[in-house]
Amino acid sequence: MVQDNGKEESLALKLRVWRQRRGQPGAFEEHALAAVPTSASFLEMMDMLNEQLIKAGKDTFAFDHDCREGICGMCSMTINGMPHGPIPGVTTCQLHMRNFRDGETITVEPWRARAFPVLKDLAVDRSGFDKVIQSGGFITVRTGSAPEANNIPVPKPIADEAMDAAECIGCGACVASCKNGSAMLFVGAKINHLNILPQGQAERDRRTLAMVKTMDEAGFGNCTNYGECQAHCPKSITLDVIAKLNRDYLRARVKEFFSSTGKPSKGGD
Amino acid sequence: MNLDSKTPAGPLADKWNNHKAKLRLVNPANRRKYHVIVVGSGLAGSAAAASFAEMGYEVSCFCYQDSPRRAHSIAAQGGINAAKNYQNDGDSVRRLFQDTIKGGDYRAREANVYRLAQVSTSIIDQCVAQGVPFAREYGGLLANRSFGGAQVSRTFYARGQTGQQLLIGAYSALSRQIGLGTVKMYTRHEMLDLVLVDGKAKGIVTRDLVTGAVESWSSDVVVVCTGGYGNVFYLSTNAQGCNVTATFRAHRRGAGFANPCYTQIHPTCIPVHGEDQSKLTLMSESLRNDGRVWVPKNKVDCAKPASEVPEEARDYFLERKYPSYGNLAPRDIASRAAKEVCDEGRGVGQLVDGKRLGVYLDFSAAIKRLGEAEVRARYGNLFDMYENITGENAYKQPMRIFPAVHYTMGGLWVDYNLQSNIPGLFVGGEANFSDHGANRLGASALMQGLADGYFVLPYTVTDYLAGEKSGSRPSKDAPEFKAVTKDVNDRVAKLLSINGTKSPRYYHKALGKITWEKCGMARDKAGLEGAIRDLQALRDDFWKNVKVVGSGDALAPELERAGRVADFLDFGIMMCLDALTREESCGGHFRTEFQDAGEAKRDDAQYAHAAVWEWTGEGQLPARHVEPLVYEETQLSTRSYK
Numbered sequence: 001m002v003q004d005n006g007k008e009e010s011l012a013l014k015l016r017v018w019r020q021r022r023g024q025p026g027a028f029e030e031h032a033l034a035a036v037p038t039s040a041s042f043l044e045m046m047d048m049l050n051e052q053l054i055k056a057g058k059d060t061f062a063f064d065h066d067c068r069e070g071i072c073g074m075c076s077m078t079i080n081g082m083p084h085g086p087i088p089g090v091t092t093c094q095l096h097m098r099n100f101r102d103g104e105t106i107t108v109e110p111w112r113a114r115a116f117p118v119l120k121d122l123a124v125d126r127s128g129f130d131k132v133i134q135s136g137g138f139i140t141v142r143t144g145s146a147p148e149a150n151n152i153p154v155p156k157p158i159a160d161e162a163m164d165a166a167e168c169i170g171c172g173a174c175v176a177s178c179k180n181g182s183a184m185l186f187v188g189a190k191i192n193h194l195n196i197l198p199q200g201q202a203e204r205d206r207r208t209l210a211m212v213k214t215m216d217e218a219g220f221g222n223c224t225n226y227g228e229c230q231a232h233c234p235k236s237i238t239l240d241v242i243a244k245l246n247r248d249y250l251r252a253r254v255k256e257f258f259s260s261t262g263k264p265s266k267g268g269d
Numbered sequence: 270m271n272l273d274s275k276t277p278a279g280p281l282a283d284k285w286n287n288h289k290a291k292l293r294l295v296n297p298a299n300r301r302k303y304h305v306i307v308v309g310s311g312l313a314g315s316a317a318a319a320s321f322a323e324m325g326y327e328v329s330c331f332c333y334q335d336s337p338r339r340a341h342s343i344a345a346q347g348g349i350n351a352a353k354n355y356q357n358d359g360d361s362v363r364r365l366f367q368d369t370i371k372g373g374d375y376r377a378r379e380a381n382v383y384r385l386a387q388v389s390t391s392i393i394d395q396c397v398a399q400g401v402p403f404a405r406e407y408g409g410l411l412a413n414r415s416f417g418g419a420q421v422s423r424t425f426y427a428r429g430q431t432g433q434q435l436l437i438g439a440y441s442a443l444s445r446q447i448g449l450g451t452v453k454m455y456t457r458h459e460m461l462d463l464v465l466v467d468g469k470a471k472g473i474v475t476r477d478l479v480t481g482a483v484e485s486w487s488s489d490v491v492v493v494c495t496g497g498y499g500n501v502f503y504l505s506t507n508a509q510g511c512n513v514t515a516t517f518r519a520h521r522r523g524a525g526f527a528n529p530c531y532t533q534i535h536p537t538c539i540p541v542h543g544e545d546q547s548k549l550t551l552m553s554e555s556l557r558n559d560g561r562v563w564v565p566k567n568k569v570d571c572a573k574p575a576s577e578v579p580e581e582a583r584d585y586f587l588e589r590k591y592p593s594y595g596n597l598a599p600r601d602i603a604s605r606a607a608k609e610v611c612d613e614g615r616g617v618g619q620l621v622d623g624k625r626l627g628v629y630l631d632f633s634a635a636i637k638r639l640g641e642a643e644v645r646a647r648y649g650n651l652f653d654m655y656e657n658i659t660g661e662n663a664y665k666q667p668m669r670i671f672p673a674v675h676y677t678m679g680g681l682w683v684d685y686n687l688q689s690n691i692p693g694l695f696v697g698g699e700a701n702f703s704d705h706g707a708n709r710l711g712a713s714a715l716m717q718g719l720a721d722g723y724f725v726l727p728y729t730v731t732d733y734l735a736g737e738k739s740g741s742r743p744s745k746d747a748p749e750f751k752a753v754t755k756d757v758n759d760r761v762a763k764l765l766s767i768n769g770t771k772s773p774r775y776y777h778k779a780l781g782k783i784t785w786e787k788c789g790m791a792r793d794k795a796g797l798e799g800a801i802r803d804l805q806a807l808r809d810d811f812w813k814n815v816k817v818v819g820s821g822d823a824l825a826p827e828l829e830r831a832g833r834v835a836d837f838l839d840f841g842i843m844m845c846l847d848a849l850t851r852e853e854s855c856g857g858h859f860r861t862e863f864q865d866a867g868e869a870k871r872d873d874a875q876y877a878h879a880a881v882w883e884w885t886g887e888g889q890l891p892a893r894h895v896e897p898l899v900y901e902e903t904q905l906s907t908r909s910y911k
Contacts, residue, residue, distance in 0.1 A: 021823060022479070039542045041658075047547055047774070054772040054818050054827065062824040064335060066508040068548040070654065071433055072339040087657075094657045119479055120824040123335075127456070130336050134448035138441035139400045143320040143723045144391070146398035150355065153409030154402075163402035163427060166434060170338055199400050 010035045011097060014105040015049060017061055020118050028107070038098040042085065043068060043075065045097055046108075063122035070094040070234065073169030076176070077122055078109040083173035083232045091171065091234040111176035115183070115219035126172050128218035129186060136210035137190045139199050158196055165192035167235045174229035174237075180221030185229040187215050188241030195248055205252035212249055270525055270883050272896040275684040276380045281902050282362075285384040288685070292728050293735035300325035302739035305730065306473055306488040308460045308515055310337030312432075312715060313698025314494035315439035316722025317730075322446035324727060326734075329486060330443065330452055331475060333459045333510055333829075338440040341496060341508040342698075342718060345432025346553035346651075348416050348424035349396075349715040351389040356413050360421040362386045367903075368419060369713060372599055373678070373706020374856035374871065375905045376531070376879070378898060380685055381703040388724040389716050393425055395723055399438040403427050417554050417711020418597045418910070424712045429553050429650050435715055439722070459829065460515040461757045463491065463522045463694065466749045470519075470694035471742060474750075474757045478829060481822040483757050485750040489742045490693045490730055493519060494722065497677035497699040499532065501837045501844060502789070503781020505674035506538060506551040512833040513840045516681050516700050524689045525682035525881040525894065527702035529840070530848035533709055533857045534790050535675030536603035539658055539668075540618050540627040549673040550658055552630070552651055554711045557596045559635035559644065560668070562587045562607070564615045564628050571617050571625055575667045586610055586628075594910040601708045601857045601869075602910060604672035608790045609867065611671070618669045631667035672790060676714060678705040678857065679847070682881045682896070686729035687721060693737075695730055697721035702879065707856025764831045765821055769814030773831040776811050780804070780834065780841055788845050793861045797849040801842055808838040843882055843891050850893055851876060873905050 013033045020026025033052065036045050043065050050060035066074040075092040079085035085095045100106065108122065116124040154162075166189070174185035191208055194200035200207070223242055230239045277288040295303070303326050307318040310332040318330040332340060352365040366386040370377055397403065397411070403425050404412040416424035427434040446452040457478040464472040464485060472487040498513035499505035520526045537552045563583045565571050570578045586606055588595045598606070607628045610616065618627035636644050641664055645652070652663045659669070680702040687695050687703070698718040705713065743749070787800035811834070819825035853876045854860045854869035863870045877898050882891040 037543050037545060039660075040545050041547075044545050044547050048545055050827075051772055051774060054816060057816075057818070059818050059820075060827055062826050066334060066339055066510050067341060067344045068509060069344055069506075069550050070657075071344050071430065072334070072341070072508060073336075074334060074339050089653075090657060094654070096657065096660070098660055123824055126335060130338075130444065130447075130454075130456075133338075133441065134444040136448075138445045139398065140445060141395070141398040141442070142323045143316070143395060143442070143727065146391075146394040149353070149393045149397040150410050152397060154405055155409050156405045156407050159402050159405040159409075162400070163434075166402050166427075166437065167430065169433075170336065193402070194400050197400050197402070199398055 009038045011038060011100060011102045011104070013100070016105065016107045017049070018109045019061070019121055022119050026118065036097050038096070040097045041068065041093060042079065042095040042097065043093050061122060062120040065093055068093040071169060073171040076111050076124060076171060076173070078111060078176060080107050083111065083176040084234050088231070089234060089236050111172055113175045113181035115181055116172060116175060128220065129170050129172065129183070131218050132183065132187060132211050132214045133190065135214035136203070136207040137194070139194060140203060152198055154198055162193050162197050165189045165237065165241055168237055169235055171234060173232045173234060175220060177228040177232040178221065179226065179228070180224060182223045182229070183215050183220035184223040184242045184245060185233060185237055187211050188245035189237050191245045191248055192241045204248065205255055208245070208248045208252045209256070270881065270894045271690055272525065272682065272881055272894060273684065274378060274896060275686060276378070276899070277685065281380065281383045284380050285387055289728055292732040295731050295735050297325055299739050301327055303327065303734050304329065304488040304742060305490050305492065306331070306486060307492045307494065308473065309340065309494035309496060309700070310440070310443065311340035311342035311494060311496060311698060312436055312439055312718030313722040314340070315436065315443040316719050317492055317494060317697055317726045318452055319439065319442035319446050320723055320727045321730070322451035324731070328446070328452040329455065329488070331455045331458045331460055333457065333478065335456055337443055337454060337456065338437060340436060341511055342436045342715070343433045344508065345715050346429045346551065347555045348414065348426035348431045348712040349392065349435060350423050350712040351393045351425060351716065352386055352423060353390055353393060355411060356422040358421045360423045364421065365389060365423065369704070369710060370706065370903055371908060372710035373708055374869065374908055375706065375873070375877070375900070375903070376528070376855050376898065377706030378703050379900050379903055384725070385704050385717055385720050388720045391724055392716060392719045396435055396438050399441060401427060401434045401438045414555070415558070418594055418599045419710070429555070429648070432715060435719065439719070460495070461518060461832070462753050463519045464750050464753045465522055465691065466743045466747060469692045472745070472750060474753050476757070476761065479824055481820070481825065483754060483761065485745050485754050487742050487745045487750065489734055489737050490695065492695045492697060492726060492730065493681070493700055494697040495700050497680065498837070498840060499674045499677050501780065501841050502674040502785045503777050504541065504546060504549050504785070506535060506549050509547065512836070514833050514836045516696070517836045517840050519681060519689070519691070519694060521884045522691070523884065524691050524694060525883055526679070526843065527682035527879045527881045528679035528847065529844040529882065530788070530851060530858050531678035531707045531856065532674060533600060533676040533678060534604040534672040536600055536607055536672050537630065537670045538673035539655065540671040541621055542619070543621065550654070551673070551675060552655060552668065552670060554600070556630060556648060556651060559639070559647065560596065560630040560632050561585055561634055562596050562628055562630055564610045564617060568614045571615060575617070575629055575631070584610070584615070591910045598910045599708065599710065605790060605859060605867070607672055627669040627671045629667035630670045632663060633667070636664065676709055678702065678707060678709055682879065686732065687725055688729065688733065693733065695726060697726055707858055760832070761821055761828065764815070764817050764828060764835070767812065767815050767817070769816045771814050772816060773827055773834050776807065776815060777830065777834045777837070779807055780837055783807070784841050784844065788848050791859050791861050792848050794849065797845045800845045801849070804838060804842045804845065808842070811835060811838060846890060847880055847882065851880060871907070877905070
């Protein structure tokens with residue numbers, strides 16, 4: 001914000017930032033930062049801190065970030081105990097300093113979850129998410145084998161619902177906010193995206209079973225319906241995707257139980 | 270430098286089909302014996318890696334992000350073009366081709382552009398089958414919109430997140446192959462050099478960003494899909510990590526770099542707000558479908574709130590200057606027009622460095638016509654994003670926008686097969702130069718990335734591999750691999766050892782200031798000559814005084830940035846030299862000396878060619894070569910959007 005006198009409003013901040021090397025225990029470091037413009041983004045504030053550290057000859061804080069426009073899902077900081085900070089529906093990179101007060105102490109931590117080990121400082125390893133997708137988060141369609149696009153009509157409400165779920169950016173805030181470190185919101189979003197589309201029916205059951213199995217193996221916890229994930233999801237994905245994941249999982253297990261082979265049925269319905 | 274485009278003979282419409290029929294094949298049983306390296310996991314890279322693996326090749330894919338899903342293709346908002354003609358409004362492959370080649374101001378290779386238009390329809394089929402949730406009509410069929418100045422509705426979109434959804438589609442295909450074990454995925458790995466054996470690309474050297482380990486990888490072919498170089502301007506709409514290193518390192522090993530001066534300035538970005546800004550955010554071009562662009566007619570009104578400027582005191586300059594296209598004039602033209610009014614002192618918004626660099630994008634007429642609910646349904650997420658960043662509500666007051674660097678049309682030179690002048694080095698997506706000429710039309714980047722990855726590279730790389738003996742790839746112990754690995758280690762060690770006084774970001778900002786001012790929206794001879802001198806001095810200073818904190822054996826973001834900035838410094842010099850030696854204006858390249866009352870003045874007699882630069886050694890200026898652009902079926906005309 002620019003004031004009438006043309007000067008930009010700025011904040012003096014105290015920062016408690018997590019410092020850790022891979023495989024070693026970590027601790028908070030305290031730093032003071034003067035004159036942070038309120039128009040700066042949270043990550044620009046972190047850039048300022050790092051530039052200050054370089055001037056003092058100290059190592060910078062490593063943190064993940066890339067697009068800085070809220071879509072790549074790379075940024076991941078727990079700010080004052082909240083993944084992506086205090087503003088709902090916003091990633092860390094889209095959080096701006098006008099949401100903080102002059103003189104405030106801000107605590108910055110990495111995602112905290114068993115399945116997301118710290119690589120350095122604020123950067124964590126989220127490859128567990130990729131493993132879940134690799135096990136079934138796709139519709140099998142080889143390049144070149146697709147039918148003409150309009151041969152598969154998708155009712156608009158279904159397409160919209162799939163799109164709502166597909167907005168997930170895979171950042172991991174759901175896991176970081178959950179006391180169980182559960183990835184159910186992430187997996188539920190992907191299941192909802194693919195399982196409701198006509199194109200996704202052929203692999204519906206095997207997709208659900210495979211993704212849930214991999215999710216468990218990757219060290220993610222179970223859902224106990226606290227709803228923290230929904231509160232901290234920057235894309236406002238809602239808990240009903242978890243209900244639908246549970247429904248599809250139950251359906252697939254029942255069909256598996258009653259099928260003669262003990263394997264998930266090949267068809268969709 | 271051999272710049273044979275290998276454009277097939279015959280009528281444009283038949284070239285690709287005839288060519289495909291002649292391309293050699295590899296027996297399915299032999300394919301697993303070939304190792305294909307794909308660098309980059311955006312639309313082109315993910316699509317190519319997944320397709321190669323489906324065909325049966327052994328594939329390794331590398332990206333610097335923590336997951337292939339995060340590549341910057343994800344940030345494309347508006348849509349993807351395809352000549353489906355679902356709207357029955359006169360679209361066709363021929364028309365998409367004509368629009369694209371005209372949009373590029375006749376500086377693209379005709380045959381490549383035609384092929385792009387041809388395969389565009391298959392892309393939509395592929396993506397829909399993957400489950401990409403494109404917008405739909407109530408009847409369940411696909412919806413389209415007109416985008417970026419097209420006079421037909423050929424753009425497919427998924428809300429304001431088309432790039433994200435297409436990338437997730439390609440990422441899911443890639444993930445399936447990773448799960449099957451046919452692609453080995455190396456995330457948080459940065460390609461730092463290319464390895465040539467007997468003049469052919471046979472591998473790469475990477476740095477593991479987590480452990481710092483420098484490793485080499487041997488392959489039968491290398492496919493580079495590492496995006497563009499927009500971050501040479503420091504502030505751009507690119508992601509923070511986007512860089513020129515992979516393509517520039519290949520350039521240093523002999524690959525020609527074509528048309529680096531062709532950079533696209535996108536007209537609708539949120540204006541710069543201050544010194545510590547790290548990034549410019551794009552507001553989708555689709556906003557121009559319903560928003561009206563204006564500035565006050567009189568300078569005295571510029572400091573007032575928009576609501577206090579009466580209708581008759583507003584200058585809707587795009588509608589005034591380009592009545593037939595109005596607010597939808599192509600990107601280069603809309604950007605320049607905005608710059609012009611701001612240079613006249615009629616810009617709006619806060620003063621930054623004593624200037625107001627912004628124009629209004631006003632939705633009040635659209636809200637009156639459609640209602641706020643409809644405007645919210647069309648652009649809600651963009652309005653929210655705007656409010657997050659600026660703290661202003663665009664339903665109540667006009668948005669402020671200003672042009673920003675967005676896309677780079679230049680890239681490694683490739684022939685019709687997307688092969689560079691180094692045999693075995695293929696280049697796809699934004700990293701190559703071939704399809705967009707001097708200016709890219711909206712919704713064409715996603716089309717090109719996926720066209721290259723799904724429907725071109727699988728054919729042309731196979732043809733190349735058919736000529737390479739299976740099992741003939743060199744061992745990583747070969748002297749060529751050891752030598753390049755040593756070069757990379759030496760360079761990393763050098764960056765860490767300088768221990769000067771200025772941060773890599775300091776140099777990046779200084780570089781961006783020079784390139785934006787002298788090689789941005791308007792360029793001239795004196796400015797470019799000065800920029801080259803300034804950049805040379807900055808480069809020398811960098812290698813004496815940069816301070817890189819951190820260590821080589823852990824995540825070291827400053828070391829990553831330093832390496833990228835070092836390459837950008839050399840690259841920036843080449844970009845300015847290219848702009849200096851292209852003595853005409855075309856598309857996004859605007860030389861103030863060559864204009865017709867503010868419109869770009871091309872010189873087809875002298876410059877209907879691609880300029881291709883050859884590395885000549887450390888500290889030397891690169892050498893210029895040309896590939897003449899041959900137009901067999903296109904009449905070159907002056908672009909007019911009036």
